[in-house]
Amino acid sequence: MTDRPLRYEIGPIRPPNEAYSLLLRFTRNCSWNKCSFCQLYKGKRFEKRTIEEIKSDIDTVKAIYDEIKKMSVKRGFNGRITDSLVEGIFDSHTINEGYKSVAVWMYFGCKNVFIQDANSLAMKPDVIIEALQYLKGIFPSIDRVTSYARSRTIAKGVSAENLKKMKDAGLTRLHVGLESGSDTLLQYMNKGVTKEEHILCGKKVKEAGIELSEYVVLGMGGKKWWKEHALATADVLNRIDPDFIRFRTLKVLRAMPLFEKLESGDFLLPDDEDVLREERLIIENLEGITSYVKSDHILNLLEEIDGRLPPDKKRFLETIDRYFDLTDEQRLAYRFGRRSGIYRSLDDLNDELTFFRIRKSIREMEDREPGSVEKTISLLLENYI
Secondary structure, three states: OOOOOOOOOOOOOOOOOHHOEEEEEEEEOOOOOOOOOOOOOOOOEEEEEOOHHHHHHHHHHHHHHHHHHHHHOOOOOOOOHHHHHHHHHHOOOOOHHHHHHHHHHHOOOOOOEEEEEOOOHOOOOOHHHHHHHHHHHOOOOOOEEEEEEEEEHHHHHHHHHHHHHHHHHHOOOEEEEEEEEOOHHHHOEEEEEEEEHHHHHHHHOOOOOOOEEEEEOOOOOOOOHHHHHHHHHHHHHHHHHHOOOEEEOOOOOOOOOHHHHHEEEEEEEOHHHHHHHHHHHHHHHOOOOEEEEOOOOOOOOOOOOOEEEEOOHHHHHHHHHHOOOOOHHHHHHHHHHHHHOOOOOHHHHHHHHHHHHHHHHHHHHHHHHHOOOHHHHHHHOOOOO
């Protein structure tokens, strides 16, 4: 390893399914940064990195890659990225996060790359294309490159021709925050985009041959607008037919502008069961599409809402109905177990010993302080954001 460890920029966020991807930062922070339900980039300025900066980071990743290969040879692994090699890198106090990230990426075959931060397509298309071409030239093993993007940016500022050029340069998937299809809610949450712009964006991305993941925020309708949120969101999804529909559940933190509306009583926060009713209504109204539905985040109560439309739609609805058929005691135990990381599916309730222990913990907590279980569940959710 060099005397001065190599470093490159890594942004603060990625989708859960990009855990083993190389993270490369093309932009810093968010170009809009006004959504009421998000606190991540507040107070930070959006910046577009230059092609020189991006290429320099790619070169640094290649240098780290080469060092790790040499490390493998030196330790007798013949260039292979073994479990023990990666564990040794993670156990070292002198190796930075960049080395750890590249080591994991190499361990999984150098296949996937995620472009950061929140809206990479706000950059000039020729810069993105040149950066992608340079990346693929350095690492020809890459077969998937993904990024976050904003609907309005694509709807209003990126031509279909440039999207196709990005696809040809290596961009394979875009993650877009639909959040809601309701114009009422999009305006209330200061999303800065309309329902029709969401649809235009989705259709342009699909027509360019780029895979599309649309994110839906469950609970965004609150107690007032949950039906409008569900029906309008289903309508948008039906008109786009995205490759993936990814559910996320709303959690309001103090640092979010939405918290003030919550405190004033203007926004009425739904509970877990309100959210499930909303989710059921969305799914019930999804028609004529072939999207994969993913609940790949701990904030979602029912992780098993995961599969392909239309064949799995009936199972999704039956799973939600199965939850509501549980007793009050079972539902509370499941919610507590899920938020504690113990349960991953309703079938886990069949483990009688675990259920007994959770039920016992709930009783003891409530005996000490009535209402403490719900407070604990809320605090656990905050830790996952």
